[in-house]
Amino acid sequence: MNKGELTKQRIIEEARALFSREGYTAAKTSAIAKACGISEAAMYKYFGSKKELLEASVVIDFAAEPKAAADFTKHSNDELIEYYINRLITTIQNNLEQFNILFTESLHHPELSDYFDQSVYRKSPEVQEMQKRIEAGAMNPVADIFLFELGVTASIWSILHYDRMKLGREDGKSEQFRKEIVRFIQYGVIGASSQEAPR
Known part of the structure; x- marks a missing residue:
């Protein structure tokens, strides 16, 4: 430079x-x-x-993402959710200030919401695979995948923001935190009796 x-x-x-x-x-x-x-x-x-x-x-530096041609069809539901959540946590952790601004200023500056729609929410390959499985009945129904992603992103951001700003912790880096978030999403998205993806 x-x-x-x-x-x-x-x-x-x-x-x-x-x-x-x-x-x-x-x-x-x-x-x-x-x-x-x-x-x-x-x-x-x-x-x-x-x-x-x-x-x-607010421009975000995304965590390493799979190539568009990445094949997630062989991943089990558990593996797919775990991959998605871990990548999302890493992205938010590495861009916490950007997410702070996006979530706190969007009410006053709607163009930031447009940025989220166009740049943050991009239907990555693993999300596309999740949507296929939801539509096929292999995962619990989600009426709107965008709202699902927004909700998961906002939830993870809130926890990380609270831990850093209020408690002075960096729990997003801990393995236990990641496991708890993955388990929470798996329970809600996959459900207790879901069918696993073919191996």
Whole structure:
């Protein structure tokens, strides 16, 4: 990265931290510029407005995802759910500030909801396989897969956010936390008497 790209990235990181901690309205662009060691005028060379900076600050770095051609048909229901939940926890854990902003600011800035719809929710290959199994009756019915994903994402974010902000813990990294979330989703999605996918 050249100096300009490094400065732009630093502005995004400082803005993200401030928006996540204080909220968009309370965060001052002067504080962001000061944290970066530049003037506000210099900052506006990279971002035309505070709103543009908000939109840049919520871009998510996704955890390693399977290729579109990945074959999940051989995975059992348990394996499929475990893979999906572990990848989702990792993505949220690695982008907690972005999710903080998305979930806390979306009511005031609907365009952030559009970002979630278009970028965060992408029907990954494992979710497509889950949807096929739900439609085939191999998993418990889910009326709307988007609402399912939104609910699971919001639930995991709430727990991780609470643990970090209120308790000072990083439970998302613990194996026990992951197992508990996987078990919870398996019970709700698969049910006690579901059929496993063919091996």
